[in-house]
Amino acid sequence: MLHRCGMGFGLVGLAGVLADDRALGSESAGATNPFAVKQPHFPAQAKHVVHFFMNGGPSQVDTFDPKPELKRLHGKTLPVRNLRTERKTGHAMGSPFRFAKYGESGIEVSELFGKTAQHIDDMAIIRSMQAEVPNHEPSLMLMNCGDGRLPRPSFGAWTTYGLGSENQNLPGFIAMCPGGYPIVATRNWRSAFLPGVYQGTYLNTKHTELEKLIANIRNSQMPLDEQRQQLDLVQQLNKQHLDQRKGAAELESRIQSFELAFRMQSEAAEAFDISRETKAALAMYGEGTHARQLLITRRLIERGVRFVQVWSGAGQPWDNHNNLEAGHRKLAGQWDQPIAAFLTDLKQRGLFDETLIQWCGEFGRTPVAEHPALNGRDHNHYGFTCWLAGGGVKGGIVYGATDEFGFRAVEKPVPVHDLHATMLHLLGFDHERLTYRFAGRDFRLTNVQGNAIHDLIA
Numbered sequence: 001m002l003h004r005c006g007m008g009f010g011l012v013g014l015a016g017v018l019a020d021d022r023a024l025g026s027e028s029a030g031a032t033n034p035f036a037v038k039q040p041h042f043p044a045q046a047k048h049v050v051h052f053f054m055n056g057g058p059s060q061v062d063t064f065d066p067k068p069e070l071k072r073l074h075g076k077t078l079p080v081r082n083l084r085t086e087r088k089t090g091h092a093m094g095s096p097f098r099f100a101k102y103g104e105s106g107i108e109v110s111e112l113f114g115k116t117a118q119h120i121d122d123m124a125i126i127r128s129m130q131a132e133v134p135n136h137e138p139s140l141m142l143m144n145c146g147d148g149r150l151p152r153p154s155f156g157a158w159t160t161y162g163l164g165s166e167n168q169n170l171p172g173f174i175a176m177c178p179g180g181y182p183i184v185a186t187r188n189w190r191s192a193f194l195p196g197v198y199q200g201t202y203l204n205t206k207h208t209e210l211e212k213l214i215a216n217i218r219n220s221q222m223p224l225d226e227q228r229q230q231l232d233l234v235q236q237l238n239k240q241h242l243d244q245r246k247g248a249a250e251l252e253s254r255i256q257s258f259e260l261a262f263r264m265q266s267e268a269a270e271a272f273d274i275s276r277e278t279k280a281a282l283a284m285y286g287e288g289t290h291a292r293q294l295l296i297t298r299r300l301i302e303r304g305v306r307f308v309q310v311w312s313g314a315g316q317p318w319d320n321h322n323n324l325e326a327g328h329r330k331l332a333g334q335w336d337q338p339i340a341a342f343l344t345d346l347k348q349r350g351l352f353d354e355t356l357i358q359w360c361g362e363f364g365r366t367p368v369a370e371h372p373a374l375n376g377r378d379h380n381h382y383g384f385t386c387w388l389a390g391g392g393v394k395g396g397i398v399y400g401a402t403d404e405f406g407f408r409a410v411e412k413p414v415p416v417h418d419l420h421a422t423m424l425h426l427l428g429f430d431h432e433r434l435t436y437r438f439a440g441r442d443f444r445l446t447n448v449q450g451n452a453i454h455d456l457i458a
Contacts, residue, residue: 033168034164034198035172039428040162040429041429041433042428043428044426044429045354046427047166047306047354047355047427048306048307048356049155049159049358049427050297050309051308051310052339052357052359053310053312054312054361055183055311055312055315055362056315056316057384058318058364058365059364059365059377060385061095061364062096062112062324063109063112063113063328063332064109065127065406067402067406070367072094073091073092073094074091075092075093077091077092078091078092078405080403082407085134085378086378086379087379090369092367095110097110097111097328098111102114102117102118103117103121104396105121105396107123112328112332114336116335119343119344123387123395123396124389125385125399126387126414126456127385127401127402128383128401128402128412129364129385129386129416130414132148133148136319136362137183139381140183140184140362141188142362144188145188145190145445146446151187151192153191153193153198153443154189154191154192155307155420155445156173156189156200156306157191157198158434160307161194161198161436162429162434164306165304166306167303169267170303170304171200172307173199173200173306173307173309174300174307174308174309175202175203175309176202176293178311178314179204180313180315186200186202188200193439205292205293208292213272214272234258271299272296274295277295281345285342286341288334288338289313290334291337293310293338294338301346301355312335317331320377322375323376324365324375339359343357346390352390353391353392356390357388357389357390358423359386359388360384363379363384364383365377365384366379366380366407367380367407382408382409383408383409388422391427393456394455394458395458399412399455400412400413400414414453415449415450417451421451422452422457425452431444431452
C-alpha cells in the first residue's frame, strides 16, 4: 500500500527497514522512480532484449527447418493424415529455396537467411515451438503477453517492470513498426494491469523525420525553459489531485509520462539520428526500412533502452497463403543483411553478450499447400521455429525437432510459456517470482505454467 500510494513517498521513511522481498522480488526499497535500475533475482548476462517479430508467420520449412521429404513428395499426398488447419490444405509443397550448412556447427539454413547464418555458431535454433491455435490474434497475444485471450502485460512491460531502465531520458520499452500497427495493434505492447509507464512506446519507422517518427517530440511554440515552468505547474496540480485519490495508478503513470516526454526532447533527436553513423556502418546495414530500424535499435541499446521490439510492418506481412516464394524472398531480402549487420555490430561494440535477441513469428506455416495451387501455405501452430542469440544463449545448437515433414513438434516441444520462462531466466529472473498483485492474485508472464530450458543457456 505504501509503495502504491503517493508515488511511493510513504516508503521513504522506511527505507532500510523493510525487507526487499515484495511481490516483485527485485525492486529497491524506497525507490519512487518506476524506471530506476533494479536488480534481478540472480546475476545474468542479458541486460537488454531485442525481438525481431516476423508478424504473419514465416515458414519454418523454408527458413530454418529443412525437410527433404517435402521436395520428394511435392504435389503428392503425405503418407500421414494432415493436421487440422485454418483453411483447406492438400498436397505436400517442397521448399523452393536451397539449404546449406553454416559454421562449425554445420546447422542448415535456407538461402533466404544466408547472411544471418554467418552467425549460426552464436545462435540457438528452436525447431519445436508450439502455439495454441492457428489464428493470428490469439497467437500474437500468446507470444507477446503470455495469454491468447485475456488482457495481460506484454513481455516488454514485464522486463521494464523487473529491471527498470538504464536511460531515464528515453522510454524503457520501444516498439517499432513501419507503416502502421500490426494485427491487434497496441495490445501487443500493452502494460495491462502493470503501471502504464511500462507499456511500449510506438514508433512508425516508415518516417525518417524525427517529428513524424515520434509524435509531438518538439514544442514549436514554447522554449524548453517555459515548458519546464508549465510542466512544474501541471505536475504540482497532478500531485494534489493524486493525494486526493490515494495513489491512482493511472494518474501516477500520467505524471511519469509527462516527465519522460519532456526529457526525451533532449536525447531523442541524437539517439534516432542515424546520419551521425559512419559511412562504413551505414553500408554494413544496407538500404531500406529494416536497415534503418536495426541501426536505430543498436543506438537505443547503446543508450540503455531495456527492450526493443522490431516488427516487419503493418498488418501481417509474412502471411503468405499464396505466392509464398516471391513473398518470403522479398521479406527475407529486407531483413537478412540488417540482422547480420546488427549481430556483427553488437559483437564489435561489446554489446552482444548483454543483449538477448529473439527472432520469430506468432506461428509457422504448413508443409502442405492450400488448394488449388501449390504456391502458398496455411498457418501452423503445431510446430515452428524461433531462434535466440546473445545474452547468455548457448550458440551453435539445434533444440527440438518437428516430424519429417515439418508439421508437428515431436522432439522436445517448446510451448510459448517455456520460451518466456527461459528468456526471463537469461535476464536473471525466476519466472515464478516475477509477479504483480492485481485483483487479489499474484500474476506473472507465464501464468501457472512454464519451465526454463537450461539446455539453451550457456
